[in-house]
Amino acid sequence: xxxxxxxxxxxxxxxxxxxxxxxxxxxxxxxxxxxxxxxxxxxxxxxxxxxxxxxxxxxxxxxxxxxxxxxxxxxxxxxxxxxxxxxxxxxxxxxx
Amino acid sequence: xxxxxxxxxxxxxxxxxxxxxxxxxxxxxxxxxxxxxxxxxxxxxxxxxxxxxxxxxxxxxxxxxxxxxxxxxxxxxxxxxxxxxxxxxxxxxxxxxxxxxxxxxxxxxxxxxxxxxxxxxxxxxxxxxxxxxxxxxxxxxxxxxxxxxxxxxxxxxxxxxxxxxxxxxxxxxxxxxxxxxxxxxxxxxxxxxxxxxxxxxxxxxxxxxxxxxxxxxxxxxxxxxxxxxxxxxxxxxxxxxxxxxxxxxxxxxxxxxxxxxxxxxxxxxxxxxxxxxxxxxxxxxxxxxxxxxxxxxxxxxxxxxxxxxxxxxxxxxxxxxxxxxxxxxxxxxxxxxxxxxxxxxxxxxxxxxxxxxxxxxxxxxxxxxxxxxxxxxxxxxxxxxxxxxxxxxxxxxxxxxxxxxxxxxxxxxxxxxxxxxxxxxxxxxxxxxxxxxxxxxxxxxxxxxxxxxxxxxxxxxxxxxxxxxxxxxxxxxxxxxxxxxxxxxxxxxxxxxxxxxxxxxxxxxxxxxxxxxxxxxxxxxxxxxxxx
Numbered sequence: 001x002x003x004x005x006x007x008x009x010x011x012x013x014x015x016x017x018x019x020x021x022x023x024x025x026x027x028x029x030x031x032x033x034x035x036x037x038x039x040x041x042x043x044x045x046x047x048x049x050x051x052x053x054x055x056x057x058x059x060x061x062x063x064x065x066x067x068x069x070x071x072x073x074x075x076x077x078x079x080x081x082x083x084x085x086x087x088x089x090x091x092x093x094x095x096x
Numbered sequence: 097x098x099x100x101x102x103x104x105x106x107x108x109x110x111x112x113x114x115x116x117x118x119x120x121x122x123x124x125x126x127x128x129x130x131x132x133x134x135x136x137x138x139x140x141x142x143x144x145x146x147x148x149x150x151x152x153x154x155x156x157x158x159x160x161x162x163x164x165x166x167x168x169x170x171x172x173x174x175x176x177x178x179x180x181x182x183x184x185x186x187x188x189x190x191x192x193x194x195x196x197x198x199x200x201x202x203x204x205x206x207x208x209x210x211x212x213x214x215x216x217x218x219x220x221x222x223x224x225x226x227x228x229x230x231x232x233x234x235x236x237x238x239x240x241x242x243x244x245x246x247x248x249x250x251x252x253x254x255x256x257x258x259x260x261x262x263x264x265x266x267x268x269x270x271x272x273x274x275x276x277x278x279x280x281x282x283x284x285x286x287x288x289x290x291x292x293x294x295x296x297x298x299x300x301x302x303x304x305x306x307x308x309x310x311x312x313x314x315x316x317x318x319x320x321x322x323x324x325x326x327x328x329x330x331x332x333x334x335x336x337x338x339x340x341x342x343x344x345x346x347x348x349x350x351x352x353x354x355x356x357x358x359x360x361x362x363x364x365x366x367x368x369x370x371x372x373x374x375x376x377x378x379x380x381x382x383x384x385x386x387x388x389x390x391x392x393x394x395x396x397x398x399x400x401x402x403x404x405x406x407x408x409x410x411x412x413x414x415x416x417x418x419x420x421x422x423x424x425x426x427x428x429x430x431x432x433x434x435x436x437x438x439x440x441x442x443x444x445x446x447x448x449x450x451x452x453x454x455x456x457x458x459x460x461x462x463x464x465x466x467x468x469x470x471x472x473x474x475x476x477x478x479x480x481x482x483x484x485x486x487x488x489x490x491x492x493x494x495x496x497x498x499x500x501x502x503x504x505x506x507x508x509x510x511x512x513x514x515x516x517x518x519x520x521x522x523x524x525x526x527x528x529x530x531x532x533x534x535x536x537x538x539x540x541x542x543x544x545x546x547x548x549x550x551x552x553x554x555x556x557x558x559x560x561x562x563x564x565x566x567x568x569x570x571x572x573x574x575x576x577x578x579x580x581x582x583x584x585x586x587x588x589x590x591x592x593x594x595x596x597x598x599x600x601x602x603x604x605x606x607x608x609x610x611x612x613x614x615x616x617x618x619x620x621x622x623x624x625x626x627x628x
Contacts, residue, residue, distance in 0.1 A: 011618060014599050014621075020189075023188050024185050027185060027187065027188060028181055028184035030384070031178075031184045031383070031384065031387050034388060035174055035390065035391055036323060036391075039394055042296075042299065042391070042395040043395060043398075066188060070372065074373040074374075077372055078371055081198065084597055088198050088204075091208070092462055092463055092467065093467040094463075
């Protein structure tokens, strides 16, 4: 997709970018279309199936946009997680 | 009253044995550590917590409530159930930030984000409140099961309350969150299958979609087919401003933590996911299933309305979906339907037993009473807390009739005035513990004033709920914004540590620059696109 970044370094992925902002718009829109699309599809209205189809297309678009970024964040973060968990225990045990 | 055949009893007992088997199977995993007992070792693939999100938020009282709003408002009622849409943004915003914090609970997160006495006060308050809330929800959902059993079998209410919650407690006590999430997966699959079967069965029993639409036309009720049939901009029972307020609360609320009461069980599922990516997808897809489920129910309730229009009693119309199942399913499937209701029930009970115990164990016992406790000891405290929650829920359930009105009010005041502070604590570095604490206290006072006292003395009229929300938001801000600026910012060491670990979105520029100055972030991080 033009204008959408698909290869991320861990540092780039940690920042909030336009891919996140686009996802913030698409994601609630999918829920909205799902709610109406399922309802009218069950009532066998043609526009219900069209709306449902639109929500499926938007879901694919959203995953294409956000998944590469989420993968990069996850891979980098999991490598640091052990240290963070040790710090967390220190706070719980009043050692920090 | 419903009469069960042999096959019906078979389904019920087979299901209960399956659930108990979960407890035995995952007993060894659950007792390994506190992280296992409350978070399944933080190692779950996205689809397991997703099923748990869906199953937990499908309780015995959910179809009663959804039936009530759809029967009353037609398809407009879908928007009363759309509050779960907060997960649409949360899955990619607050979920990501919270998962990176690694906090066991929302109460623990307060001591990572804030520092000093204010943070500790917040942790203690939220932990205590969550123990109480989970016990209350257990009582609420438990007595709903008691009422259903009285309706179906003529049992006294206490039997349904105690029997099924106790069965559930067996696998929660044995395997902790491992038992909860594995049972939730099975329960979610069974519940979704039955919701699809009963809803479609009901639609067919009413003559199919075209007959339902024709009947509604003949009854002069075709407005029920329009989800956007507003009664006016500000007037009537479904004004446009209510709809817009609901959208703002639900969707924008996803940037915060705790803007919806469902955040607290979701927070546990977020931390149990094995990666940030798994956490995001679990919350998103679990809630998407809830949205789909609500639409299935909505059409089934329309079918019920076409069969039984204008039932005057709300208590009776609220049983619409259950009646479709028990009146129209054939013998043999009725038992499967009841087993699914038990599944729906146990998934909610198990979550709240384990979640309430996690606050009691991690935030109260471990943090305040015995910081040096061993893992084995903490697992046992988790089990004892689970048992106390169970017994407390029986008491709540049995006295629920008298206190429901008060507790609904308590729920409302916990949500309305702190909606914005719940977002600010995530997106604004300068918002401090004292600002957040004062917002809770201000909300308590203003909600009494706006909802009850001032209307009672005719100082103001009784406001519609959307106006109550906006009033409390503005009044609360008049308190907590000045307090935030009159008190010191949080300790910069704590803020930098939190920022580097969680990478929150929003207004964090001074903290980000300090992190760069300390060499914890690269210089190019100092100027981030779209952030201040």
